[in-house]
Amino acid sequence: MPAIGIAGLGPAGAYLGALLQDKAEIYEAQKEDRFTSVCAWGTGYYSMKDLTKAVGINFDDYVLHRGKKILVGWKKKIIEFDAYGLSTFDKPRLLKDLAKNTKVHFGTRVDRGYLESRYRLAVDATGPNRVLVGKPELDFLVPTIEYRVKFENPPFDDFYIEPFSGYSGYLWYFPLSEKEFFVGAGDVRLNHEEKVIEFIKKYGGETIEGSRMGKAIRLLPPEYMNPLYFMNAVAVGEAAGTVYPLLGEGILPSMISAKILYENDLDVRKYMVKLKNYFLPYRKAYDYLSRKMKGQGNALSDMISVFSIVMDAIKFKDVLGVDLKLSYAFKILSIL
Secondary structure, eight states: OOSEEEEOOSHHHHHHHHHHGGGEEEEESSOGGGOOOOSOOEEEHHHHHHHHHTTTOOGGGTEEEEOSEEEEEETTEEEEEEBSSEEEEOHHHHHHHHTTTSEEEETOOOOTTTTTTTSSEEEEOOGGGOTTTOOOSSOOEEEEEEEEEEOSSOSOSSEEEEEOGGGSEEEEEEESSSSEEEEEEEETTSOHHHHHHHHHHHTTOEEOTTOOEEEEEEOOOGGGOOOSEETTEEEOGGGGTOSOTTTOOOHHHHHHHHHHHHHTTTOHHHHHHHHHHHTHHHHHHHHHHHHHHTTOOOHHHHHHHHHHHHHHHHHTHHHHOBOOOGGGHHHHHHHO
């Protein structure tokens, strides 16, 4: 019997399964014929290509759109940023293919204690639910909603983001094809669905029947996620806080967290130290966002924080899919 039991076939669970293959089993609550993934399916091309190549998969076979620009709508203006491989891809198909050499128990919802009693190590890859390790001592969840939408005359031909005032969230518009897009939003003030419907109506979009999906996204970084380990269960991916707080990107970071666990020979203590160290820039971004949502800070402290965040983002450009330059800090300050 495999030594590792994984709960959740998201990016972290699927990629860990691809690395461990027959040494692990995955338990996924969704049925195989209805398996999908709730998010905009956007990620950084270059890092994703490297990660999938390491497990024998060609990411190019799954790419739907390669972006050149990221357009940010703010105060009736459009601010452009260069994309660095930001792409949409067929996420459900990729996740299934990552797990093709690992036994997956579809339609099986596990409770705390089920995997822990059957495997040497249980891995919690259940995202915001944290089924195995339990609720964190501190948390920050943002509700989101998303529709798949057709536009006869698309308002934008590339990635578009529209931040909300007060740092409460943002709307996203991600291309899937020439006339089909994901339009979604997250908002702590709970106006996200209203904003999405308003955007779709404004530009004459037609929602695809049955495409409405919603979930909560965790923006708390690993540094603040306690516990990361409970009994013999360890958290990876969004369950461990791997979503970038300012952009909401969690696909690649979740896979990277699984890689960190694997490369440390499943040694949980080493993994937690390496995880927190790797994602230290996420803590900086979260601290800044948290201060601004509370109305704290001033022009000088904001400038110092933003320059530090941009420097970190430059190092993370393969993961975030944004080609930031130091000069962009002034653009970002104009938005934030």
